[in-house]
Each structure stands twice: as structure tokens, then as C-alpha cells.
Amino acid sequence: MKKISTILLLSLTAATIAAVFYASIAHGEVELRPSLSGKKLHAVLLGDSYSAGNGAGNYYGPDECYRSGNNWAHIYLNSLVDRGISLTFNNRACGGAVTSNILSDRQFKRELSFATFPLSTPRATIRHRLQRQCSTRFSDEMSGALNIHSIQIGSNHNIGMRQNVSYSCTRTIKAQASFVGPQTDLVMFSIGGNDIKFEDIVQTCFAIRPWRDRNRCEANINKAKTSLNDLAEKIKRVLTRLRANGLRKDAKIVIAGYPLLATASDYSLGGWPFSTAYYAAYEIRDLGRRGNAMLAQLVAEDNKSHPGQVIFINDIPLRFEGHEPDPSSKHRNPNRWLNEFMEPSGDVNEWYHPNTTGHREYAKAVDAKLRKTDFEKQFKQIGGTSSDIDIVFNIDTTGSMGLKISSIKAHISMIVDDVKKQTNSARFAITSYRDDPARTNYPNDYRSRVDQEFTSDAAALKKSLENISADGGGDAPETMYSGIKSALELPWRPGVKKIVLTVTDAPALSPEPGTNLTEKEINALAFAVDPAQLYVLADEYLEHDETIKPLVEKSGAFINADDDNVNIAVTNAIQTAAAKPNAWINGPYVVKVGGTIRIDGSGSYAANGAIVSYEWDFNQDGVYDLKTTQPTFNHTFTTEFDGVLTLRVTDSNGKTNTATTPLTVSDDGDSTPREFDNCPDVYNYSQIDSDGDGIGNECDDTPFPFEWKFTDGDSAGYDETGGYETLALISKQGDHVTVQRKYVRADGSSEIRGKPYTTTLAGAEADAAHIKTGEKEKVADASTSTDTPKANEKQTNKDANNSRARSSTNTAPNYLLYIFGGIAAVIVGTAAIWIVKIYRKRQS
The missing domain is CATH 2.60.40.10 (Immunoglobulins)
Incomplete structure (x- = not known):
């Protein structure tokens, strides 16, 4: 009997464990994934705000872009890192981007900004700091042009006399596609929403009056629908550009779809007796489906000529079903995965974008889709030719360099071929230098120049070398530092080894006349480029020269290069650099x-x-x-x-x-330096300053330049508690203002009412003049929303169903799997008991 009891107990235990394990696997709580240790992945994120992460917080990079450490790409790629992958990740997505911003440079204009400096700060220092702030620290992708309007002396907030500076800045960010090349294994992006004026649709269809407008909503949605074919052609040009940049055939391109922007409901604008009701929620969901269908068709056509390369994440609308924003201004969807108005802050750039839950769902969709492909099987094994490298030949072209230059010309094809054999991808560039003509009085001298931009074409490199000749130079010290600076300012690829090979027979001018460059400035520049390794190939007597030794000892080396062995020295330098391990930080x-x-x-x-x-x-x-x-x-x-x-x-x-x-x-958690931060003690990534007084909205006691009270006397407009409504300005652009209704209680506290809207200044004043506390909106207005059902409406996927009722089932834990698992355990256990009874009966 004891033996039988033991058998029964083991049977029940095994059955229970199996059932629970099965349920857990089905529910996604237990997941066995292979290790990715020893493999590498170079990933690039492009696209718009749905890629960058507007609304998800934890921002980094250029503050115009809203790149979030919580975006779906980070979440997905972090899961690969946790499995051991060696990841090089470049996030170049940027909020507000359209397809042309992937293909071409994009400009951001800051019309007027303010900064304050101590009275003792020299004007030259002020200009230098302003230029650095304008250009940003992200010199690999962004440059800036500064215009100082005024510098005035005054007292600031009881901190003494200061120099108050007003300035404007135009920033230029490089084309996103320029960061994709042969080294790239995975490209991800969402794009197109801004091309079809996503922002205008949200404003005119869902914001409060007078921003919301029935006719403009319909016109914007119809225009977006008719522009989808044109958008498809634009996205095709993006794919063509990525491949033209050298993206390999085995690399993957992931295009993420968009969720629908409203829950399924009968929300409409207009209606009897002034106009026909326009069912905006249905129409914008229809637009979303059409857009995703366009992307699916585009990808299917592309895969006919490039089998399996482009992967479309097509189930985003289905995953987000019931979790979209509520289109009515009177309600919010409690189960939303997209921010609604005024979420998570008053920054309009964050509204109607995925929240952190939404990005986690996006990441799940990407992972599920890629798992059905051969993507992970194609990860490169580290070792052999898996490295990528960029090399610049920085050549002294003064008169005494003839033999060295000739040697490089004669052997350049062999050098290039040898490098390509050792690497996955390689690019080469040429810079050169002589001396400052103002110093030597020789017109053919020059500080430095770029003779060949980065290329993988050995023939192009050789042709550029043929155009180099030795001449001039005057005395021995030359403008080597200017030559290296020109090399460091070239467009290097992120995440690859970077090498500058300076070939010379003379020391450097230090400090360099005209530029004041020293080895410290050059090392700092090289350090900022990830860093670049600096090698000097020169005659042996220069090995310990005070202008060369400190230049190379931090990252590179000095290599002896006589006239007759310079080609060997070049090869040795490249092999030395290539043998080093790759170092990379997935910042900033x-x-x-x-x-x-x-x-x-x-x-x-x-x-x-x-x-x-x-x-x-x-x-x-x-x-x-x-x-x-x-x-x-x-x-x-x-x-x-x-x-x-x-x-x-x-x-x-x-x-x-x-x-x-x-x-x-x-101290406040944002990246704006204190002297430029309009709220230095408060986190304010966007630096929004609605009234233009130099104090950001987040810390301004009076953030709006004006505010209308909806009162017209001692008592009119106040309610029984002494509260009243106001119309407050959020922002002003040209002759248009964005305003927000607000209720102010008798104790001075306040609350937001409704959604912000954009109108003219005169329109805002008119609204403030006639709206009183307690007044009800006229439902007969052409822009009024209604819940009246649309006659004969044929709504795809049962849009007429109540989305909020449906959403509760989407988010509730799925306990059915555990229930069925328990039932299975009981069945197995009962069967075991039955078997034991039969066994006992036969024994007796």
C-alpha cells in the first residue's frame, strides 16, 4: 500500500507540475531562449516620434528629438543584450521627422533664447559657450549657427549683477540614413505619420473648440487618405537610399506600423440641423487601417526583389485594440497605451504618442515577428573579419615628402586589399597639410584640406592620391594639427574602429599660428570621436618629439617610416589598430x-x-x-x-x-546646462517658455503672457463657491495662439478643463468675452461632437462596439490557462487513482 501511495503521489505531482508549466509557457511567463554570447549586432533606429519615444520620458540626445531610453527599440535590444549579444546601437530617430528627414539634413530654428552669465565672464567666453550650446555636444550628427542679438547688464533674481544674453540658433541635423552602411545588421523605423499631417488630424478631430472643427477634420482625413500612394513612393525611396548606402543583402529592415488613434466608438462631429454628422472616430480608424495596409503591400512588393529583407510589424492596431485614446473630450480611456491630451505633461510634443506600456507592447510585437524569421540565425560570430574600420591618411605634402608620397601611391591598392581581407567593411579618406601661407609667404602652402571623403572605392582613393604632390612648406615644423583636425571632423561611422595615420617627416607647429592648436586640443577632439586612434608614421628621430609623443601615447603609437619602407609602416599601423579589441558604449x-x-x-x-x-x-x-x-x-x-x-x-x-x-x-535631471536652462532647478526637457520672458513654464509663476477671466463684474461669472473659469495661453506662434480653459477655485488652486485648442488672438479674446462659468456648449454647433449612431454604418472590425467595455478583457490577467491546467491535473490524478484501484482489484 505504501508503494502504491508513493506512485499515486508522484503521479499527481508530475501531473500538476506539467499542467502548471504548460500554462506558464502558454501565458508567456516561462521562456527558454538560446544564448547569443559570442555574436554581435549593429542596430540603427531611424524614423519619427513613434520610434524616438516622444511621451515615454528618460530623454537623451539633441533636445529637439525626444529620444527615449524607454522606447520600443531599446526594450527589444536590451532583451538581446541580456541574452549575451554584443550590441552596437545608434538611435537617430527624431520627433516630428518626415520621410525627407531620413534622406536629407533637417533644420531646427530657435527664434529667441536667453542665457545669463556672471559679470566677469569675457565676451569671447560667452560666445564660445553659446556656440557650444547651439552646436550641442553631439557633433557627429548636429551643427549649429549662432546669432547673438544683445548682451545687457542687469540683476537677476537677487543673485547680483549678470550679463543677460538674448540669442537665436539654427541647428542642422544630418540625414538619418547617413548612419546606415555596410556595418549595419538591423535598421528599424516608423515613418509616414507626419507626412500625412498626423498632428493636424488630431487637433481638428479631437481637441476642444475652436481647434476641433468638423469640416477641417473631414478635409484633413480625406487628404491623408488620398496621399497614401504618394507616401508609399516616399518610403520606397527610403529603402532605396538605405541600400545605396551599402546596406548588405543579409541585413534586416523592420518597419513598425501605427496604432489606430481612437477607440472604436460612434464619436462624431457636427450633425442636425447644421450639417451631416461626420463620424471622426470611425474615419480615423479607417485611415489607420488603410495606412497599415499600404505598408503591408509595399513590403510584400519589396520582398519580391529583396526576399525576406524588409519585415513589417503589421499587428500593432490589433495589439492596441481597446487601448487607444478616447476621442471624446469628456472621457479618458483608463486602459490607454497612448497618451491623451495633457499627458504626461503640458508639452504638446508628447501627446497622442505611446506611453511606456505602449512601447513595451511595440517591443513584444517586434520580438514576436522577428522570431518567426531567420534573423537571429544570421547574427555574426565575433572574430575573423567581423570588425569594421574607418581609416584616414593624413599626409604631409611639403617639398621633402616626395619619396614617401610616391611609396604610398605605388602601394595603395595592395594596402586597401589587405585591409578589406581583415574586416567586414572598411572606408578610407585622405586629408593633407603643409604650412600656413601667411607664415611662409608661399602661395601654394595651405593649413589643411580634405582630398578624399570616406569611400570604399579603391579606384577613387587612388585617383585622389594621384592629385597630391609635394611642394612648399618652408621650415621644418608644419601644420600637422590642422591636418589631424580636418581628419577628425570627417563623418566617421559610429561603432567602428577609427584610425588617423599621419605620414610626415617633420614635427608639428605647437601652438599652431592662426589656430592656436596644441596636442591637448587634438587629443580632446580625438577623444570625443569615440575616440579615434592617432598614429604618426615618421622618421625615427621624431619618435620622442614633444609635439608628437604626447599626441600618440594615449590612443595610438609612433611607427618608424623611412622613405623606402613607408608602405610597410602603414600596413603595420593598420594591423596594430585592427588587433585591438572593439570598445563601445550604448549612450549617451x-x-x-x-x-x-x-x-x-x-x-x-x-x-x-x-x-x-x-x-x-x-x-x-x-x-x-x-x-x-x-x-x-x-x-x-x-x-x-x-x-x-x-x-x-x-x-x-x-x-x-x-x-x-x-x-x-x-541637479534637475535634464541635459540643458545651467546657464542656458530657463528652469535650472526643475526638470524641463522641452524648455518651453510660453511668454518669452526667459523663465520656463515649469518654474514660471506667470507662465502665460495673458489670461482672460470669464467674469464681467463683481459677481457675474463666479459660481456659488467663488470659483471662476479662465482662458490661459499655452503658446504663441505667429498670429495663432494655443489656449486652455482652466477653473480657478476661491482658494487660488486650479484645475484644467477640457483640451487645449489653437485659434487666433482675436478668436481667443472673443471666446473669453462670451463664455461664462456654468455656460453649456451649444450642441448645435457644426463642430460639436455627438454620440448619435451613424445610419447604415458598416464599420470594419465591429467599430460600433464599446471599446472601454472590451478593453477590460484585454488587460485582465488570463487565468483560464491556469484553470485548464488545474483541470488537466485533476483528470490525470483521477486517472492515476483509477489505475491504482484496478491494480488493487486484480491483486486481491
């Missing part, structure tokens, strides 16, 4: 003092051997503050800092390499 990072963030150096790897240590310098003092054996970890920052985070990796062969990324640790 922005964090508040006391905050903790995840630091990711997973893009680092050793082509030969393995990375054995990661050393981190958090304050740019040259001393490594932390040593880890793993590439990712959480770190808490306790002091303010604005500079670069440095990583040094060491492989099992003892070879080292370094990487850098911008790091900002601020």
Missing part, C-alpha cells in the same frame, strides 16, 4: 544627481580572445573609477558632471581600447 546618458541608470558597454568585443575587464571613468579625470567583468550594470551618480563617460576594455591578450559617450549628471 542623462541622469539626475542621485539617480541610477543602466550603463551598457555590450558593444565591446575582442576579435581574438575575450574581454576580461571593463574599466569606467565617470568624471573624465583620467582615473578609472570602477572595474567590472560584465558589460552592463546599474550605477548611481552622486555628483554633477557634464562631459564624457570613458570605457577602457582589456582582452585576454592584454590589448586595450577605449570608448566614450556624452554623459550629463545634472
Whole structure:
């Protein structure tokens, strides 16, 4: 009997474990995924705000772009890092982007900004700091043109006399596609919403009056529908450009669809007796379906000529069903995965975008789709020719360099071929230098120039070399630093090894006349370029020269190069650089003092051997503050800092390499330096300043330039509690203003009422003049929303059903799997008991 009881107990236990395990697998709680250790992935994110992460917080990078560390691409790629992948990730998505911004440069104009400096700050220093702020620290993708309007002396907030500066800035951000090339394994993006005027549709269909307008809503949606074919052609041009940039055939392109922008409801605008009702919720959902269908068709056609390369995430509308914004201004969807108006802040750029839950759902969709493909099977194994490299030949072309230049010309094809054999992808460029003609009085001299932009074409490189000749130079010291600076300012690829090979027979001018450059400035520039490794190939007597030795000892090396062996020296330098491990940080990072963030150096790897240590310098003092054996970890920052985070990796062969990324640790958590921050003590990523007084809305006691009270006397307009309504200005652009109704209680506290809308200044004044507290909106107005059902409406996917009732089932935990698992356990257990009874009966 004891034996039988034991058998029965084991049977029941096994059955229960099996049932629960089955239920857990089905419910997604237990997941067995293979390790990705020893493999590498270079990923690039392009596109608009739905890619960048507007509305998801935790922003970094250029503050026009709203790049979020919580976006769906980060979430998906972090899951790969957790499985051991070596990840190099570049986020170039930017809020507000249209298809042309992927293909071409984009400009941002800041009409008027303010900054304050101590009275003792020299004007030259002020201009330098303003130019740095205008250009941003992201020099690899953004440049800026500064215009200072005025500098006035005055007292600021009881902190003494200051220099108050008003200035404007035009920033130019490079075409997003320029960051895609042969090194790229995965490109991801969402694009097209802004091309069809997504913002105008949301404003005219869902905001409160007079922003909301029945006729304009209909016109905007109809225009968007008719423009879908044109949008398809634009996206095709994006795919063509990516391939023209050298994207490999085995690389993947992921295009994410869009959710529908309203829950399924009978929400409509207009209606009897003034106009025909326009069922805006149905129509905008129909637009969304058409847009996603267009993308699906485009991808299917593209895959006929490029089988399996482009993957469309087509189930976003289905996943988000019931979680879209409520189109009515009177309600919010409690189960929304998209921000509604005034969420998560008063920044209009964050409204109607996925919240953090929405981005997690996007990431799940991407993961589910890619798992059905051969994507993970194509990850490259680290080692062999898996590295990527950019090389600049910086050549001294003064008169004494003839033999060295001839040697390079004669062997350049062999050098290029040898590099390509050692790498996955390689690009080459040429810069040259002589001397300052103002110093030598020789007209053929020049400080520096770019002779060949980056190319993979050996023939183009050779042709550019043929145009170089030796001449001039005067005395021995030359403008080497200007030559290296020109090299460092070229458009390097992120995440690849970067090498500058300076070939010379003379020391550098230091400090350099006219530019005042020294080795410190050049090393700082090289450090900021991820960094670039600096090698000097010169005659042996220059090895310990004071203008050369400190230049190369931090990242590169000095290599002896006589006239007859310069080609061998070039090859040796490249092999030395290529043998180093790859170092990469998936930054940049922005964090508040006391905050903790995840630091990711997973893009680092050793082509030969393995990375054995990661050393981190958090304050740019040259001393490594932390040593880890793993590439990712959480770190808490306790002091303010604005500079670069440095990583040094060491492989099992003892070879080292370094990487850098911008790091900002601020007292308020945003990345705007204090002297430029219009709310220096409050987090305000967007720096919105509605009244233009230099104080941001987040910390301005009177953020709006004016505010109308809906009262016209001592008592009219006030309710029985002494409260009243106002119309407050949120922002002003040209002759249009965005306003928001607000209720002010007798104790001075207030609450937002309704949704903001845009109108003219005269329109806002008219609204304020006739609206009183307690007045009800006229339902007969042409722009009024109604819940009247649409006659003979044929709504796809049963749009007429109540979305909020349906959404509760979408978000509730799925306990059915556990119930069925329990039933299965009972059935198996009963069967076991029955078997035991039969066994006992036969024994007796």
C-alpha cells in the first residue's frame, strides 16, 4: 500500500507540475531562449516620434528629438543584450521627422533664447559657450549657427549683477540614413505619420473648440487618405537610399506600423440641423487601417526583389485594440497605451504618442515577428573579419615628402586589399597639410584640406592620391594639427574602429599660428570621436618629439617610416589598430544627481580572445573609477558632471581600447546646462517658455503672457463657491495662439478643463468675452461632437462596439490557462487513482 501511495503521489505531482508549466509557457511567463554570447549586432533606429519615444520620458540626445531610453527599440535590444549579444546601437530617430528627414539634413530654428552669465565672464567666453550650446555636444550628427542679438547688464533674481544674453540658433541635423552602411545588421523605423499631417488630424478631430472643427477634420482625413500612394513612393525611396548606402543583402529592415488613434466608438462631429454628422472616430480608424495596409503591400512588393529583407510589424492596431485614446473630450480611456491630451505633461510634443506600456507592447510585437524569421540565425560570430574600420591618411605634402608620397601611391591598392581581407567593411579618406601661407609667404602652402571623403572605392582613393604632390612648406615644423583636425571632423561611422595615420617627416607647429592648436586640443577632439586612434608614421628621430609623443601615447603609437619602407609602416599601423579589441558604449546618458541608470558597454568585443575587464571613468579625470567583468550594470551618480563617460576594455591578450559617450549628471535631471536652462532647478526637457520672458513654464509663476477671466463684474461669472473659469495661453506662434480653459477655485488652486485648442488672438479674446462659468456648449454647433449612431454604418472590425467595455478583457490577467491546467491535473490524478484501484482489484 505504501508503494502504491508513493506512485499515486508522484503521479499527481508530475501531473500538476506539467499542467502548471504548460500554462506558464502558454501565458508567456516561462521562456527558454538560446544564448547569443559570442555574436554581435549593429542596430540603427531611424524614423519619427513613434520610434524616438516622444511621451515615454528618460530623454537623451539633441533636445529637439525626444529620444527615449524607454522606447520600443531599446526594450527589444536590451532583451538581446541580456541574452549575451554584443550590441552596437545608434538611435537617430527624431520627433516630428518626415520621410525627407531620413534622406536629407533637417533644420531646427530657435527664434529667441536667453542665457545669463556672471559679470566677469569675457565676451569671447560667452560666445564660445553659446556656440557650444547651439552646436550641442553631439557633433557627429548636429551643427549649429549662432546669432547673438544683445548682451545687457542687469540683476537677476537677487543673485547680483549678470550679463543677460538674448540669442537665436539654427541647428542642422544630418540625414538619418547617413548612419546606415555596410556595418549595419538591423535598421528599424516608423515613418509616414507626419507626412500625412498626423498632428493636424488630431487637433481638428479631437481637441476642444475652436481647434476641433468638423469640416477641417473631414478635409484633413480625406487628404491623408488620398496621399497614401504618394507616401508609399516616399518610403520606397527610403529603402532605396538605405541600400545605396551599402546596406548588405543579409541585413534586416523592420518597419513598425501605427496604432489606430481612437477607440472604436460612434464619436462624431457636427450633425442636425447644421450639417451631416461626420463620424471622426470611425474615419480615423479607417485611415489607420488603410495606412497599415499600404505598408503591408509595399513590403510584400519589396520582398519580391529583396526576399525576406524588409519585415513589417503589421499587428500593432490589433495589439492596441481597446487601448487607444478616447476621442471624446469628456472621457479618458483608463486602459490607454497612448497618451491623451495633457499627458504626461503640458508639452504638446508628447501627446497622442505611446506611453511606456505602449512601447513595451511595440517591443513584444517586434520580438514576436522577428522570431518567426531567420534573423537571429544570421547574427555574426565575433572574430575573423567581423570588425569594421574607418581609416584616414593624413599626409604631409611639403617639398621633402616626395619619396614617401610616391611609396604610398605605388602601394595603395595592395594596402586597401589587405585591409578589406581583415574586416567586414572598411572606408578610407585622405586629408593633407603643409604650412600656413601667411607664415611662409608661399602661395601654394595651405593649413589643411580634405582630398578624399570616406569611400570604399579603391579606384577613387587612388585617383585622389594621384592629385597630391609635394611642394612648399618652408621650415621644418608644419601644420600637422590642422591636418589631424580636418581628419577628425570627417563623418566617421559610429561603432567602428577609427584610425588617423599621419605620414610626415617633420614635427608639428605647437601652438599652431592662426589656430592656436596644441596636442591637448587634438587629443580632446580625438577623444570625443569615440575616440579615434592617432598614429604618426615618421622618421625615427621624431619618435620622442614633444609635439608628437604626447599626441600618440594615449590612443595610438609612433611607427618608424623611412622613405623606402613607408608602405610597410602603414600596413603595420593598420594591423596594430585592427588587433585591438572593439570598445563601445550604448549612450549617451542623462541622469539626475542621485539617480541610477543602466550603463551598457555590450558593444565591446575582442576579435581574438575575450574581454576580461571593463574599466569606467565617470568624471573624465583620467582615473578609472570602477572595474567590472560584465558589460552592463546599474550605477548611481552622486555628483554633477557634464562631459564624457570613458570605457577602457582589456582582452585576454592584454590589448586595450577605449570608448566614450556624452554623459550629463545634472541637479534637475535634464541635459540643458545651467546657464542656458530657463528652469535650472526643475526638470524641463522641452524648455518651453510660453511668454518669452526667459523663465520656463515649469518654474514660471506667470507662465502665460495673458489670461482672460470669464467674469464681467463683481459677481457675474463666479459660481456659488467663488470659483471662476479662465482662458490661459499655452503658446504663441505667429498670429495663432494655443489656449486652455482652466477653473480657478476661491482658494487660488486650479484645475484644467477640457483640451487645449489653437485659434487666433482675436478668436481667443472673443471666446473669453462670451463664455461664462456654468455656460453649456451649444450642441448645435457644426463642430460639436455627438454620440448619435451613424445610419447604415458598416464599420470594419465591429467599430460600433464599446471599446472601454472590451478593453477590460484585454488587460485582465488570463487565468483560464491556469484553470485548464488545474483541470488537466485533476483528470490525470483521477486517472492515476483509477489505475491504482484496478491494480488493487486484480491483486486481491
